[in-house]
Amino acid sequence: MKAATAIVVAASLASASAFAPAPQGPASSALNAEKKSFFQSVFDMDLFAPVSTQNDYGARGKKNLKTGKIGSGSYVPSGLSAAEYQKIRDGDDAKKAANYQKNVAKAGKFLDYTEFYTKRGTDVSDGWKKTVTLGHAMAKTKYDWSGGKDNKKLDQSL
Numbered sequence: 001m002k003a004a005t006a007i008v009v010a011a012s013l014a015s016a017s018a019f020a021p022a023p024q025g026p027a028s029s030a031l032n033a034e035k036k037s038f039f040q041s042v043f044d045m046d047l048f049a050p051v052s053t054q055n056d057y058g059a060r061g062k063k064n065l066k067t068g069k070i071g072s073g074s075y076v077p078s079g080l081s082a083a084e085y086q087k088i089r090d091g092d093d094a095k096k097a098a099n100y101q102k103n104v105a106k107a108g109k110f111l112d113y114t115e116f117y118t119k120r121g122t123d124v125s126d127g128w129k130k131t132v133t134l135g136h137a138m139a140k141t142k143y144d145w146s147g148g149k150d151n152k153k154l155d156q157s158l
Contacts, residue, residue, distance in 0.1 A: 058104035067093050 128135035
């Protein structure tokens with residue numbers, strides 16, 4: 001009986017393996033060798049390649065940004081004509097552009113950290129601690145607040 005059971009089991013295994021797909025190793029082809037994974041493709045993307053200077057300091061000046069023109073259905077404040085309101089808007093745009101250019105001109109101008117501390121003397125002594133300003137560089141003010149001279153007074157109409 002044991003022999004018959006062993007034969008039946010062996011025959012069923014042989015017939016089951018006949019219908020199973022044959023095991024295959026990894027196929028090697030030129031197509032699979034060059035294909036990158038999805039994540040590798042995403043990480044290799046250069047999203048700034050089309051316009052590589054779009055995040056540079058001052059790049060806003062190169063963009064085509066403008067305030068829309070006043071049309072027949074546009075809002076115009078009461079008491080102003082469309083031409084007067086457009087003149088005000090153009091003046092605001094000019095001020096905004098001038099302020100932006102002023103800030104762009106400051107790019108790259110900075111006080112060197114090491115130079116500041118060397119000039120102050122922090123690197124060799126602590127004499128700066130005994131000064132009135134405690135080693136700080138003081139800025140000039142627009143007006144003389146000491147009261148010693150009769151200089152231009154602050155405009156109170158603002």
